[in-house]
Amino acid sequence: MRIAAGRGNYSPFRLGEMASSVFLTSLWLMNDTALVDPFGRRIEYVRVSVTDRCDLRCFYCMPRGFRDFEEPEHWLSFDEIERVMAAFARLGTRRIRLTGGEPLVRQNLPDLAARLSALPGVEDISLSTNATRLAKSAEALYAGGVRRINVSLDSLKPEVFRDITAGKLEKVLAGLMAAKQAGFRPIKINMVVMGGVNDDEVGDMVDFCLEHGFTLRFIETMPMGETGREAAGHFVDLRRVKERLADRFELIPGMMPGGGPARYVRVAGTDLHIGFITPISQHFCETCNRVRLSVDGTIYTCLGNEHKLELRPRLRAGCSESDLEAAILEAIALKPERHEFRERPEKVVRFMSMTGG
Ligand code: SF4
Numbered sequence: 001m002r003i004a005a006g007r008g009n010y011s012p013f014r015l016g017e018m019a020s021s022v023f024l025t026s027l028w029l030m031n032d033t034a035l036v037d038p039f040g041r042r043i044e045y046v047r048v049s050v051t052d053r054c055d056l057r058c059f060y061c062m063p064r065g066f067r068d069f070e071e072p073e074h075w076l077s078f079d080e081i082e083r084v085m086a087a088f089a090r091l092g093t094r095r096i097r098l099t100g101g102e103p104l105v106r107q108n109l110p111d112l113a114a115r116l117s118a119l120p121g122v123e124d125i126s127l128s129t130n131a132t133r134l135a136k137s138a139e140a141l142y143a144g145g146v147r148r149i150n151v152s153l154d155s156l157k158p159e160v161f162r163d164i165t166a167g168k169l170e171k172v173l174a175g176l177m178a179a180k181q182a183g184f185r186p187i188k189i190n191m192v193v194m195g196g197v198n199d200d201e202v203g204d205m206v207d208f209c210l211e212h213g214f215t216l217r218f219i220e221t222m223p224m225g226e227t228g229r230e231a232a233g234h235f236v237d238l239r240r241v242k243e244r245l246a247d248r249f250e251l252i253p254g255m256m257p258g259g260g261p262a263r264y265v266r267v268a269g270t271d272l273h274i275g276f277i278t279p280i281s282q283h284f285c286e287t288c289n290r291v292r293l294s295v296d297g298t299i300y301t302c303l304g305n306e307h308k309l310e311l312r313p314r315l316r317a318g319c320s321e322s323d324l325e326a327a328i329l330e331a332i333a334l335k336p337e338r339h340e341f342r343e344r345p346e347k348v349v350r351f352m353s354m355t356g357g
Helices: 017-029 078-090 109-117 134-143 158-165 169-182 199-212 225-234 238-248 312-316 321-332
Strands: 002-004 034-036 045-049 095-099 124-129 148-152 187-192 215-219 251-254 263-267 273-277 290-293 298-300 308-310
Touching: 034 321, 045 078, 078 109, 078 290, 078 312, 078 321, 095 109, 109 124, 109 134, 134 148, 134 169, 148 169, 158 169, 169 187, 187 199, 199 215, 199 238, 238 251, 238 273, 308 312, 308 321, 312 321
Parallel strands: 002 034, 045 095, 045 290, 095 124, 124 148, 148 187, 187 215, 215 273
Antiparallel strands: 251 263, 263 273, 290 298, 298 308
């Protein structure tokens, strides 16, 4: 059953309160629930930002001296996050990615992962991290049900890494090795390619991932907030990077598990998969399958737009389960068709760290 949001389609919420939850639960039991946006896209993936704070300051994401973070009393508690994600799961969400800021800045994250991976209907829990704190928590995250990890790594040179992030490369490398040891598969490396900053390291990053059995994804800069717009000056069209790699390797079209927008190739004769995330040169909005939940309980329906719905006031006003499901449908009905990063780069005010990429 497609639960279509918007455009006046049939909605179970016209049924009685209990009837609607039973109706949805029965659909879920038949594993037949699909949350569909106004453009017919199935929304089966939610990126949950558990904090807007981070221990790094990547210049294309958060300004160096930035301190204006969300107040802790506005953070959704683990109980509230679990309740919201249970409602999303009843409506057809199957994948949850834990993000930030830096999610491992939030204490007891493995506990939250365990609670979310136990939710009926949830099939996949993954994590996006800068890995500076991963060495300490890799085992606990794995025990908590996380199986796939994406790690941001823009350089293999300590001084370049420091210039980009204001952080220490060795901490990230230690985190990566701990994740490998713990058994996460795949481990994906996210490299934001920037002209005159790290684009000379593309080949080294390929060799690094070949050596360690990691999957590599190249990402184009995006005009998210002032920092994102300033970084756009270093924009690199990833089609050029792919052409350069094709001079060195035989690249075969490939696939990788996960619900993200990367277009993959495999390097012939190896298991190395390389993904290209190209929001600017070749956007992927027509196949979008996700929304974001920010630390303060706001559903952002699109990374490149401000269409959103605040859940926290409703949660703290004691809304019922069907009210919560209705609010989620209301949010999905707001989802825009696509971003306007090229047409209106000034549009998105918030930093990437506020909704976790
Ligand atoms: S920019 Fe918006 S519509 Fe496009 S893929 Fe990202 S979230 Fe989806």
